Amino acid sequence: MMQQPGPEAAHRLLDFVNASPTPFHAVAAAAARLEKAGFQKVKEQDDWEKDLKPGGKYYFTRNQSAILAFTIPQGWTPGAGVSVVATHIDSPNLRVRPVSKRSKTGYLQVGVETYGGGLWHTWFDRDLSLAGRVVIADKSGNFQAKLVKIDKPLLRVPSLAIHLDRTAGNDFKFNLETEFVPILGLIEEQLNSKGEESKDKEPRKATSIQDNHHPALLSLLASELSVSPEYIHDFELHLYDVQPATLGGLNSEFIFSPRMDNQFSSFCALEAIATFASSSSFNVLEGNVNCIALFNHEEIGSVSTSGAESSLIPFLLQRLSPGPAAYAQSVARSFLISSDMGHAIHPNYTNRHEDNHAPLVNGGVVIKTNAKQRYASDAIGSFVVKKLIEKKGGKVQEYEVRNDMACGSTVGPFLSKIGVRTVDVGCAMLSMHSIRETAGSHDVQNAIDLFSAFFEGFSELDKSLNVE
Numbered sequence: 001m002m003q004q005p006g007p008e009a010a011h012r013l014l015d016f017v018n019a020s021p022t023p024f025h026a027v028a029a030a031a032a033r034l035e036k037a038g039f040q041k042v043k044e045q046d047d048w049e050k051d052l053k054p055g056g057k058y059y060f061t062r063n064q065s066a067i068l069a070f071t072i073p074q075g076w077t078p079g080a081g082v083s084v085v086a087t088h089i090d091s092p093n094l095r096v097r098p099v100s101k102r103s104k105t106g107y108l109q110v111g112v113e114t115y116g117g118g119l120w121h122t123w124f125d126r127d128l129s130l131a132g133r134v135v136i137a138d139k140s141g142n143f144q145a146k147l148v149k150i151d152k153p154l155l156r157v158p159s160l161a162i163h164l165d166r167t168a169g170n171d172f173k174f175n176l177e178t179e180f181v182p183i184l185g186l187i188e189e190q191l192n193s194k195g196e197e198s199k200d201k202e203p204r205k206a207t208s209i210q211d212n213h214h215p216a217l218l219s220l221l222a223s224e225l226s227v228s229p230e231y232i233h234d235f236e237l238h239l240y241d242v243q244p245a246t247l248g249g250l251n252s253e254f255i256f257s258p259r260m261d262n263q264f265s266s267f268c269a270l271e272a273i274a275t276f277a278s279s280s281s282f283n284v285l286e287g288n289v290n291c292i293a294l295f296n297h298e299e300i301g302s303v304s305t306s307g308a309e310s311s312l313i314p315f316l317l318q319r320l321s322p323g324p325a326a327y328a329q330s331v332a333r334s335f336l337i338s339s340d341m342g343h344a345i346h347p348n349y350t351n352r353h354e355d356n357h358a359p360l361v362n363g364g365v366v367i368k369t370n371a372k373q374r375y376a377s378d379a380i381g382s383f384v385v386k387k388l389i390e391k392k393g394g395k396v397q398e399y400e401v402r403n404d405m406a407c408g409s410t411v412g413p414f415l416s417k418i419g420v421r422t423v424d425v426g427c428a429m430l431s432m433h434s435i436r437e438t439a440g441s442h443d444v445q446n447a448i449d450l451f452s453a454f455f456e457g458f459s460e461l462d463k464s465l466n467v468e
Contacts, residue, residue, distance in 0.1 A: 287459025381423025
């Protein structure tokens with residue numbers, strides 16, 4: 001099939017999203033991109049500080065679900081600042097319960113839990129499958145967590161025919177616990193019988209999950225991983241829509257895709273640092289360490305070992321600048337761009353935006369401000385972003401929520417508590433938290449340009465700022 005017309009950066013984003021149905025897969029895809037750009041993997045448990053060198057490029061992961069990458073300038077010394085682009089790679093979705101085996105009236109069903117604040121009605125009648133990580137044993141008794149992505153339609157949450165509920169077309173309401181359970185298949189031979197467990201069966205070990213899930217589901221996972229079902233000891237599986245991300249619109253101006261919030265920003269940060277690290281600018285530049293941080297669990301509050309409220313950024317700062325004085329200097333010299341997607345004005349709901357703060361898709365980067373600090377932007381941060389975008393010839397938009405509406409939040413306010421100067425930005429999109437979201441194909445390059453300008457020029461710009 002010929003590649004659709006449209007911005008080249010947008011096509012690379014599609015490839016990233018289609019390969020990343022879960023945060024685990026997004027981290028793996030990001031690591032592969034960084035390796036290609038010459039980044040060296042380090043482990044948190046190792047004493048890697050002694051191996052860090054000026055001019056080096058490094059990354060590390062935590063729990064397979066968060067990744068940080070950083071480049072060290074040639075003239076680096078402890079106490080230098082860190083220029084960070086922080087995003088998140090999780091999105092609202094459905095997740096398989098620890099005990100998922102369910103059946104009803106001849107159907108095999110899979111128990112699921114909602115994650116984040118999804119537009120759950122958009123999950124009905126979609127072609128869904130499973131992806132995630134599985135803890136498996138090998139024949140020598142060692143264990144590892146392997147990624148799995150089943151590339152075929154497997155599950156569906158069927159809607160109720162309008163003939164059986166005449167009110168559903170106008171006012172679609174449903175119970176998330178009882179009316180939002182996916183079907184996996186038909187029971188077939190057990191159609192008219194509940195079946196009985198063998199009374200002579202040996203008791204399962206505590207690490208066995210064989211009784212918690214349908215045998216057919218475990219067999220499918222085992223086949224995907226080329227192991228026997230009994231070698232599967234645990235898993236974290238997410239449901240995802242198998243319809244791939246694509247460009248759309250008359251002139252391919254849109255991206256129709258899952259997980260734009262916030263794999264869009266994550267991809268752009270990744271591309272910016274990978275490209276910067278391979279450019280001539282990196283070889284001659286001095287000043288701040290440049291860094292990207294792709295966090296997990298933002299959609300549920302960022303409170304986890306791999307979330308923005310974890311030790312990931314503070315520990316990086318401490319390891320680069322050990323000692324209280326050097327750490328304090330580093331914090332004071334650092335700057336963080338929190339990048340999460342923003343709300344584009346909706347043509348059918350224009351009254352949901354404040355009149356002068358109505359960002360457009362493909363209208364350029366949005367600076368997000370909130371007086372109640374749901375976003376961490378202030379005048380200094382906004383000025384820095386505008387100067388950086390100006391260097392690339394880009395456009396800036398502004399967003400503040402209406403006074404009669406609640407405001408969402410990002411990783412920015414959490415990270416600003418460290419003491420690092422922080423600003424919140426994003427690109428405008430429609431249908432946020434739907435299973436299929438809409439973003440702008442030209443905004444991909446707009447975001448990459450901002451992050452590239454940040455990595456290339458913030459340290460020099462910061463010298464001209466006098467704010468105490």
